[in-house]
Amino acid sequence: MDTDVLIVGAGPTGLMLANELRVAGVPAVLVDKLAQRSTLSKAGGVQSRTQEALDQRGLLEPLLATGEYPAGTAHFAGITLPLTRGRHRHPWRSVPQVVIEGFLEQHLAAQGISVRRNHELTGLAQDEDGVTVTFASGEVIRCRYLVAADGGRSTVRSLLGAAFPGRPGTTTTVAADVRLSGDTPAMTHARSEDGHWVSVFPLGTDPQGRPLRRLALGGPGRSLPREVPVTEDEIRDGLRAVFGDRVQLLELCYARRITNAARQAERYRHGRVFLAGDAAHVHLPIGAQGMNTGLQDALNLGWKLAAAVRGWAPEHLLDTYHAERHPVAAAVLRNVQAQSLLMDQQGTCDPDLVAVKDLFAALAHLRDVQYHLDDMLSGMGIRYPMPGAGDQPLVGLPAPDVDLGPVRSHELLRPGRGVLLDPLDRFAKVAALWPDRVDRAGQDSGAEPMLVRPDGYVCWAGDPDDLEPALTHWFGEPASASGGDGITSRTPR
Ligand SMILES: Cc1cc2nc3c(=O)[nH]c(=O)nc-3n(C[C@H](O)[C@H](O)[C@H](O)COP(=O)(O)OP(=O)(O)OC[C@H]3O[C@@H](n4cnc5c(N)ncnc54)[C@H](O)[C@@H]3O)c2cc1C
Structure with missing residues (x-):
């Protein structure tokens, strides 16, 4: 193998994924057909959840320090949602895509990972052990896994013959x-x-x-x-x-x-090849969702691919990428469709549509309606289908940010490992079985005990008997069956 993971496309999705893999100790090769970074103006805003994701890797503060990026108020179909102001740690913020791409590319370069430019993928073939990729230059690279982050007209997706159902642009x-x-x-x-x-x-x-x-x-x-x-x-x-x-x-x-083209790949995983970002879903950019969905695809896939490369991923882990992320983009496509209709983008002034829009605008004054829409548009309402998600209110959701005294819990995610919040020091022994994959914060913080995945989602809370199965489900078989004290205990600094 020339590399464990090859990422095709250095847009926001590919760059974010390269960083997630790097954090997890798996340096990937990142290629792009362009000789230079694109300066086209595309996305203009980052959602609350995307900012949390950047923050949990220590990247949000330095990103926002690069300029002035005003906070805005969420809107649905042009109807602003003022009651949602101050709901989340990070309000919706206007940060141009070119700034995010430039920042991530520089950050990666500082860590020794450079985008290999002038690399246009033109062919691929996969077998049981890996993927062989051909570039326009004739160069051939062999990798264990390939991620297509090559945008809405993805060459990888075409070469795979992957189904991309939906609607062509009509207006x-x-x-x-x-x-x-x-x-x-x-x-x-x-x-x-x-x-x-x-x-x-x-x-x-x-x-x-x-x-x-x-x-x-x-x-x-x-x-x-x-x-x-x-x-x-x-x-x-x-x-x-x-x-x-x-x-x-x-x-x-x-x-x-x-x-207004709207399409989504039927499957995000094709053997050793994964589709992410616009390669997996395209839609009209209403509500600042496309880039954000791609960045969060990368957040979801990164630690799972790293686990597979490092050899501890349970059998099902890579499949959870499709299971978790496909429904998210499907919901985005649906809300974009609804917004586009409500906005009457073609200006038909159809009286039936005006009646529905007026009714919707009246409903949108209700706090619960605003919260519901905000959950959808901020990324904060994403709930992954996980074992235990039916019974426990926190499981499947982004982890709350708990004050642990000298640090906040999201900072514990910087090394890209799981985090067990164990305020009463009850689970040291069990956590010690996964010393290289899970850190434990054992200070009494008043927080509820919970297990947080490297991407910041709660994957266990509540019944202590379910903790060990949850650790095995997400972090594989224990590294040390002896329970030796290889524990990485992160007592807040
Ligand atoms: C006008 C406009 C406004 C938008 N506003 C928002 C917004 O406010 N918020 C939001 O979240 N989203 C918004 N979007 C959507 C957002 O721009 C996209 O979702 C985002 O660019 C997707 O990122 P990506 O990394 O998946 O793909 P891309 O950004 O398309 O990157 C793909 C990369 O792959 C490379 N590539 C392609 N083919 C190959 C190949 N064969 N070999 C090697 N490299 C290849 C390309 O050169 C490119 O660099 C907007 C889009 C537009 C057009």
């Missing part, structure tokens, strides 16, 4: 990065009575420190073929249709047409 809307006249709200969703609409989001600042905005706009007659270039006049016209003369376009930095 387009415009997405543009712009500077607008000073009195424009940083974030707004506005529409005219005749069906034209504009959404505005903060997008950091340009090199001169002037605020940039991401615009999305559409309405009757505005769905043009993807190849037709977006013009300044078109943007001005779209703004005028909604805001009159109140909002002026000062500068058009970048624009493209995006389609």
Whole structure:
């Protein structure tokens, strides 16, 4: 083997996965066909759960220190959800995708992992032991596992012949990065009575420190073929249709047409090949979900692949990647579909649709409705189907961040191992059986005892008799059947 894991595609998904594997002690080879990192402006925001994931690896603070990234308020179909402010440790934040990619690439380079550029995968064949990959240059690499993080038009997915059912794009809307006249709200969703609409989001600042905005706009007659270039006049016209003369376009930095294509791979695992990020799911970018879903695919897959490489993964572990992540993206596709319809993106002003939208807007004033939608859009409501998830309220959910005095519990996840919160020091003996895979925090914190996977999800809480089965289920057979005291005990510093 040339490498244990080959990651194809150094977009946000591939970069995050390379870091997850590195943290778990498995350096991967990461390749991309591009000679240089893409500077195309795509995703503009990071969800609460993605920020938690970065924070648990110690990456959030340094990322946010690279610029000014304003917090925003969640919205569903353009209906803002003000009652959800302050609900999570990290509010939705505007951080451009290019910043995240640049940050992750530099972070990896500092740890000795560089993206191998000008590497376009053109062929692959897998057998029982590994995958042989061919590049356009003629170079051949053999790996044990391959991850396709090569985007919505994934070559790997095509070469596998993997089913990618869904709907082709039928309409387009415009997405543009712009500077607008000073009195424009940083974030707004506005529409005219005749069906034209504009959404505005903060997008950091340009090199001169002037605020940039991401615009999305559409309405009757505005769905043009993807190849037709977006013009300044078109943007001005779209703004005028909604805001009159109140909002002026000062500068058009970048624009493209995006389609409403929606597809999801039927299977995320094909033997030794895994699909992740846009290679596994594509949809209209409403609600800032595509990149976030890809980053969280990487978080889910990283420690499991590392466990397989290091030889302790239980038989079923790699299959849980599909079982856990496929339903998440399927739900994203569904909520995007609902949002797209409610937003009446084509500006039909169909009275039936207006009636449903009005009703929905009225319901969205209810706190519980806002919380429900926020759970969906922040990533915080993701609950994985795990043994015990039916009985225990915490199991399957992102772990709460517990104050352990000198540290917070999420910091204990930095080494990429599992963490057993054991406030009453009851489980030292059992945890000692998995010394290399699970750290134990044994200080009385008032927290409920719980076992947290390396990706930050609770996989056991409650009945002490279920702890050892849960450890075996997620972390494999014990390293030491003797119960010797190889325990890695993390008493907070
Ligand atoms: C206008 C717009 C706005 C968006 N806004 C948001 C948002 O606010 N929030 C959000 O979460 N998402 C948003 N998205 C979606 C987000 O941009 C994507 O989901 C994200 O880029 C997916 O990341 P990825 O790493 O999976 O794939 P990509 O970013 O597509 O990266 C794939 C990489 O693979 C490489 N590659 C492809 N083929 C090969 C090959 N054969 N060999 C080697 N390398 C290859 C490519 O060069 C590329 O670098 C938006 C998208 C658009 C277009």
